[in-house]
Amino acid sequence: MAVYVSNQTSGLGADVIIDGGVTLVPVEHVTGGSGTWYTIFLNNGDSAVQYFHLHDATTLDAGNDEPNWIIKVPANDTVCWTVPDGVTFSNGLSYCTSEAAGKAVSGTISSTALKVWIVVKRD
Numbered sequence: 001m002a003v004y005v006s007n008q009t010s011g012l013g014a015d016v017i018i019d020g021g022v023t024l025v026p027v028e029h030v031t032g033g034s035g036t037w038y039t040i041f042l043n044n045g046d047s048a049v050q051y052f053h054l055h056d057a058t059t060l061d062a063g064n065d066e067p068n069w070i071i072k073v074p075a076n077d078t079v080c081w082t083v084p085d086g087v088t089f090s091n092g093l094s095y096c097t098s099e100a101a102g103k104a105v106s107g108t109i110s111s112t113a114l115k116v117w118i119v120v121k122r123d
Contacts, residue, residue: 003017003018003019003027003030013121014038014119014120014121015031015119015120015121015122016117016118016119016120017030017031017093017116017117017118017120018116018117019115019116020112020115021111021112021113021114021115022052022095022096022097022109022113022114022115022116023096023097023109023110023111023113023114024062024096024097024098024105024106024107024109025062025096026060026061026062026094026095026096027060027094027095027096028057028058028059028060028092028094029057029058029059029092029093029094030092030093030094030095030118031089031092031093031120031122032092032122033091033092033122033123034088034089034090034091034092034122034123035088035089035120035121035122035123036086036087036088036089036120036121037083037086037087037089037093037118037119037120038082038083038084038086038087038119038120038121039080039081039082039083039117039118039119040052040054040071040079040080040081040116040117040118040119041078041079041080041116041117041118042071042073042078042079042080042114042115042116043073043078043114043115043116044073044074044075044076044077044078044079044113044114045076045112045113045114045115046075046076046109046110046113046114047075047076048075048099048107048109049072049073049074049075049099050072050073050075050097050098050099050107050109050113050114051070051071051072051073051097051098051099051100051101051102052070052071052073052095052097052114052116053067053069053070053095053096053097053098053103053105054067054068054069054070054071054093054094054095055067055068055093055094055095056068056089056090056091056092056093057091057092057094058091058092058094059094060094060095060096062096062098062105063098063103063104063105063106064103065103066103067103068089069087070101070102072101073097073114086121093118093120095116097109097113097114
């Protein structure tokens with residue numbers, strides 16, 4: 001599934017990034033610049049644990065670049081992180097997922113296993 005970034009700032013005061021198929025392949029610079037993320041909702045439909053790697057970066061060399069945030073998503077489970085004051089990022093958001101903890105990127109992840117929704121306010 002392609003990445004979708006809403007432009008609902010007039011109604012919500014924030015945008016929603018939706019990706020229905022996060023894989024090992026990096027998705028780069030989805031916000032187009034700096035901002036603040038408030039909520040990350042992850043749904044793992046796979047039978048293996050996944051680690052969502054989120055980077056404050058415009059480009060991403062998965063497995064070599066150190067993630068700013070790593071969120072563990074248990075097998076066949078859902079995780080939601082909400083930060084009321086938000087977490088600022090200065091470059092843009094890029095991400096991928098992995099079955100390995102830490103900065104390593106490995107595993108066999110289907111294109112429909114991990115779904116993500118990120119609520120952001122762009123500068």
